[in-house]
Amino acid sequence: MATLKKKMVQWDPTDIKEELLRKYPPKVARKRAKQILINEAQENETPEISANVRTVPGIITMRGCTYAGCKGVILGPTRDIVNITHGPIGCGFYSWLTRRNQTDASAEGADNYMPYCFSTDMHDEDIIFGGEKKLAKAIQEAYDTFHPKAIAIFATCPVGLIGDDIHAVAKKMREKLGDCNVFAFSCEGYKGVSQSAGHHIANNQIFRHVVGENDAEKPGEYKINLLGEYNIGGDGFEIDRILNKCGITNIATFSGNSSYDQFASAHKADLNTVMCHRSINYVADMLETKYGIPWIKVNFIGAEATAKSLRKIAQYFGDKKLIDRVEAVIAEEMPAVQAVAAEVRPRTEGKTAMLFVGGSRAHHYQELFGEMGMKTLSAGYEFAHRDDYEGREVIPNLKVDADSRNIEEIEVEADETRYSPRKSSEEMQKLEDAGFRFKHYDGMIPDMDKGTLIIDDLNQYEAEKLVEILKPDVFCAGIKEKFSIQKLGVPMKQLHSYDSGGPYAGFRGAVNFYREIDRLVNSRIWGYMKAPWQETPELSATYVWE
């Protein structure tokens, strides 16, 4: 097969870093230098990276904004809340169905507002005279037309500037309507440095206004919540299938395939499992403080990771019946996965990947690539904080800068009536002694090879350079990056929205991912970049008929 690929020159990571920085004005270069890290073994500690810092104006970033994190990522996947964007039409429009959040609204009488986009469509007179009246009216109109159980309001940039008090409007309307919970999010796009700020604002308000609203007992055994899973391409469906099969009850997913009632009942679970550490770790902490539910980090991306996470959950509950059930499920599911892994492996072994997505995905997906024998040459996050790279222990040392101070931290205390520790301190200690780790996340750096490049807030210029230098077999990022990478002749897999594929979580998801990556790295398409006359332009001296 004719491919364009030149043999990879052995690049020294230091040279690559230099090459990436060469073109920047000195100030930009200094700043970026701290966000580009060569993964080296250091004594007893992980190297430090600069993250969650402002994007340099004029640099073509992969990041989005606070509103996108709040409305798009966290509230987007919830089906029975009417989400009204308060602002000019654009923000609402762009966050309308574009994240591929799937939902199962097939239950009799279930509400599903996800295919709808609601906006106050502010006009200039609202900007000049204030938009509170229009917002109140819009809430009323939404209530009259749909009678939802909850209405959420999202502030966009101009709303913050003109000073509309969306929380006061929400409160007034909640009281007026009586049977509809109305709450608001101050998630103006300019707050914070990335969508991460929006996750925070969203989670805080859900915690404040919804969690704990429903005290009814939920049926089922081994009750957990799944935090930080958004059901992109049906991931949440696959995880739920596996949990069900094991006999584990998922009370609430935050927030893939979720419903209002799930959030309202989340305090009924006995364990919180955290998938995307970045988007939600603080909620896990709050649930523990307020209700006494411990949390552990899990990862359902990758078959091995899935098995490990299931075992971890089973070990937590410590019940023989569950432990056996989990082993039986793993034994039943694994062969099909391994068969496909074995089938693709000869075609994927030794191939290389780069991943630049999210605040956990660039870490999690390395497991899947590993299962195919593929190496990750370089990875980084779009909106992570240092703990996502270096591990949770750095949290106490994080500098609180002006941008982070913007984002409200809520103070929680143990709920007087509902706090109950799920396990005694002796039981917790026993688990910890056996190597079980609560409230813990290692971060991406320790899992990556020596000499790999870890880059925070990668931008288009650096992406292009990296790809030119290292020629990975597949590059993973988002839609904005997709086609510039592919123009270079390298297949690009979207890992925020999965292009049209998925699910990739769990056992069946692993199979889907193996097949998808096999297709991408072995497609003939990438061999057609040059016409034959471009590959060998020299004319031979004579014209010869064969």
Added chain:
Amino acid sequence: MLLRHTPDTISERSALVVNPAKTCQPIGAMYAALGIHGCLPHSHGSQGCCAYHRSTLTRHYKEPISAATSSFTEGASVFGGQANLLQAIDNIFTVYEPEVIAVHTTCLSETIGDDLNQIRDKAEKEGKIPEGKHVIGASTPSYVGSHVTGFSNMVKAMALAAEKTGRKNGKINIIPGWVEPADMEEIKRLAAMVGVEFILFPDTSGVLNGPLSGEYHMFPEGGVTMKELRSAGDSMGTLALGEWCSADAARALDSAHKVPCRVLDMPFGLQATDRFIDALRTVAGVSVPEEIAHERGQLVDMMSDMHQYFYHKKVALVGDPDQLIAMTEFLVSIDMCPVHVVTGTPGKRFEKRIREITADMPFEVNVRAAGDMFLLHQWIKNEPVDLIMGNTYCKYIARDEDIPLVRWGFPILDRVGHQYFPTVGYKGGLRLLEKILGVLLDRKDRDASEESFELVL
């Protein structure tokens, strides 16, 4: 039912828009700017808007959309964005080396009141704009008008870059409006066939339907050059296609440099294309070549071949004003009945034009400017149609109501190819008819009972 909450009963809403039929200004400005050669669009505001606009354009055009942002955080929102923009201009020229930066505002920088011209002048004074490079700007507050307005504003900014030397360049300016790159290519082909020399702006052909060659060029071949734009003031005249998209720019050229202009409809369908060709001919003082009459005849032939399937079929349409006006006329010309027509873009003249075009139809058309797709759906529930034409979001209505859909307009997120196949001109008319007939007959093939199923329905 995916849109299970949409009731048949229509109640007036004055504050809540549901399922918008428009989006905001900057995305239009960004698209227009990509039609300038060597141009990096720049979004002056917080980075989320830019990310959203790039994502949506990428999803629609399936091409890299590069654009920079001033990345406002809270500080810039309080103290103004001047420092951010100055820094951005410097960084952009150093790192990406474009010929032009086309800045547009967002609702944030507009609300703060940042003055683009003043910041541009300051950048110039501070030597941040290298010799021979340009920064142009358009004010695009997203709380006025729609994405169409933003497109128009940026095209106007392009027109204002024109100069007059007094030496005629022998060309005519053609402003194509917000159409696909392939449409721009087709407009150029037709103009060249008629034999006129022209400056087309913006021109995204080659930029947003570029080849895959193993090389990435942030600034591909294609786009109108700044040199051409500057000389637009010396042209014989301007043809502006579409009142909403293009007229402002044409009028600005007229008032600034006395370049006479004519505003035409976008050349979708037979009659609008006829008028476009005729205008080209008269403005340039040439005669229309036989090949064009031949292409026209082919379209008329296809119309007659298909007429039996189209006659009095009801259609619901949603999209942007200029496109809708031309399309409504086209549908009427083949005896179809556009019964519901909605655009999200405001403008009273729109409703009037649609009513004029449909005046002698055997029914009263429902038409709304500044409407939304929720209303369109409700209209459809009350008066069902045989066909829907509109963007990707229509697929939810189409599925729930079981109505064939022709994807047309912006954005088309779930299909590929629209960037390559024109729908303007006579050739574009052929493609539109083929698409419409395709979905109508697929539906018939699917629905026919076994006894009435025939090889040729």
